[in-house]
Amino acid sequence: MSVKDLPVDYRRSPSPGQSFPSPTGIVSKKHLCHLTETPIRKNKRKRSEPKKRSDFSIKRFCPESPGSACSESGRSEDTDINVDESPRVPSVCSNNVLLPEHTDTRGDNHSDSNSNSSPPAHPGLVMFPGHFPPGFMIPNFHYKHPGLPFPIPQPLPPGQLQRVDLLQSATSGYRGGGGTISTTNSNNNVKQTSMNNSSNKDTKSVSVENESDDFNESSRGGRKNRKNYKNMTRERRIEANARERTRVHTISAAFESLRRAVPSYSYNQKLSKLAILRIASSYIMALGRLAEIDNLDNSDERSSFANCVDLCTRTIQTEGRARRRH
DNA sequence: TAGGCCATCTGGTCCT
DNA sequence: AGGACCAGATGGCCTA
Numbered sequence: 001m002s003v004k005d006l007p008v009d010y011r012r013s014p015s016p017g018q019s020f021p022s023p024t025g026i027v028s029k030k031h032l033c034h035l036t037e038t039p040i041r042k043n044k045r046k047r048s049e050p051k052k053r054s055d056f057s058i059k060r061f062c063p064e065s066p067g068s069a070c071s072e073s074g075r076s077e078d079t080d081i082n083v084d085e086s087p088r089v090p091s092v093c094s095n096n097v098l099l100p101e102h103t104d105t106r107g108d109n110h111s112d113s114n115s116n117s118s119p120p121a122h123p124g125l126v127m128f129p130g131h132f133p134p135g136f137m138i139p140n141f142h143y144k145h146p147g148l149p150f151p152i153p154q155p156l157p158p159g160q161l162q163r164v165d166l167l168q169s170a171t172s173g174y175r176g177g178g179g180t181i182s183t184t185n186s187n188n189n190v191k192q193t194s195m196n197n198s199s200n201k202d203t204k205s206v207s208v209e210n211e212s213d214d215f216n217e218s219s220r221g222g223r224k225n226r227k228n229y230k231n232m233t234r235e236r237r238i239e240a241n242a243r244e245r246t247r248v249h250t251i252s253a254a255f256e257s258l259r260r261a262v263p264s265y266s267y268n269q270k271l272s273k274l275a276i277l278r279i280a281s282s283y284i285m286a287l288g289r290l291a292e293i294d295n296l297d298n299s300d301e302r303s304s305f306a307n308c309v310d311l312c313t314r315t316i317q318t319e320g321r322a323r324r325r326h
Numbered sequence: 327t328a329g330g331c332c333a334t335c336t337g338g339t340c341c342t
Numbered sequence: 343a344g345g346a347c348c349a350g351a352t353g354g355c356c357t358a
Contacts (some may be wrong), residue, residue, distance in 0.1 A: 241335060
């Protein structure tokens with residue numbers, strides 16, 4: 001079995017009209033839709049009719065809700081208290097697989113990557129020789145797909161990480177077998193967190209209860225009879241909000257998984273969702289080029305792969321700089 | 327303090 | 343009919 005036999009064409013390269021985001025380019029929503037293949041909706045919401053937010057939001061009634069605050073008084077005390085207790089990014093996948101603790105290291109790693117000193121290396125990550133800059137890291141490659149000449153990134157068991165030298169694999173390893181793969185057990189920073197979907201559910205139930213209580217209390221203030229849900233009861237609106245939160249959390253968890261699957265300067269480097277998409281696209285292109293190589297003696301293909309790696313490297317560098325600017 | 331990023335709420339639209 | 347999906351609005355947090 002060869003790469004050509006795979007149902008997915010790993011050898012596919014961008015079509016002439018298709019372009020990957022420039023490392024320095026500005027990605028518009030249109031471009032993002034292109035990247036994510038968002039289907040074009042037939043009926044878009046009218047943009048000329050800005051709507052006023054409802055006064056019945058959970059934020060208004062439930063200060064415990066993540067990110068919520070008393071709208072009249074700005075940040076609430078509860079919000080301040082909860083900042084250090086709950087991570088901003090969900091630390092669990094939608095399938096309830098616990099992830100290593102995600103620490104928001106905004107600024108720390110960026111300053112590392114900004115300087116010439118090497119960033120702290122994750123034990124499961126290795127640096128690329130040759131094309132990649134110092135401190136450049138690739139995600140963990142776990143399994144070698146049967147019949148594939150190169151490894152497919154797979155979710156790792158908790159605490160287990162692996163190393164692979166992609167460049168060496170490209171030149172001598174995975175086509176004939178013999179790529180350098182070593183296993184590293186990582187017990188550090190693999191911490192179980194309580195951030196999961198159940199917590200969201202809890203938030204929902206608490207929100208409902210609190211809103212109900214606050215609503216009853218607010219009824220004294222005259223908000224009792226206010227209706228703003230079109231064709232929806234308040235309970236259904238709250239349920240829909242909870243579903244929407246869960247859906248967005250799932251998307252965020254997927255982004256977090258993708259972040260861990262793409263190269264970065266450090267394991268805990270904070271990347272925006274846009275940066276994750278940019279890096280992932282260039283990384284996929286590099287992998288596609290790698291899969292495309294049949295004869296590494298061909299200098300053209302070798303240089304094509306090198307160009308893709310270089311693009312991936314530049315994207316990471318650019319995104320790192322862009323993030324630091326914020 | 328401005329701007330970027332993100333979570334949340336909300337309502338419109340699509341899909342099952 | 344109800345849930346999923348989407349995008350606008352809003353506010354909080356963080357960084358330069």
